[in-house]
Amino acid sequence: MGRPNYKVGDMIVLKSGLTRTAKANKRCRISSILPNDHGHVQYRVQFDAENFERRITEADIDTGESPSRASPEAAAKSDGAEPWLKFSSIKIGK
Template structure:
């Protein structure tokens, strides 16, 4: 069992399986993390060209590429609601 942990936004390539229907594309993107199933990590993956998300085990992922965004990621420095910026009605 691998101890690789993927993150949301990683591009992944799914392994071919005899029980799977032939996919038009095996490349997808991780869009969510799911609770572990018998100790193995599960992910929600959106495969290119499909309109639904798949539930994929970590062992079904062949390899991943880290998403490279040019935009800086937002960092949380405090609560999203600023009490002094909210105006009270008269």
């Protein structure tokens, strides 16, 4: 339970009962990964129709309907995004 199964930017589906109405859209995007709370992975998520973020735990995610996290290599190849921190560009003064 200690390691996150999803990464920032993943679209997930929440279990029923966590949104106000049954007809509400349960799909949201992970905006950040929070520190563990007693061994439970926590995420900050945001729905498209809302302008605020919610805190959920790994247990709140419907793993049957949410796509499993792809390997980091496959995710990097698929979206073509570059990391925001490039270690080769860091210069250390001596």
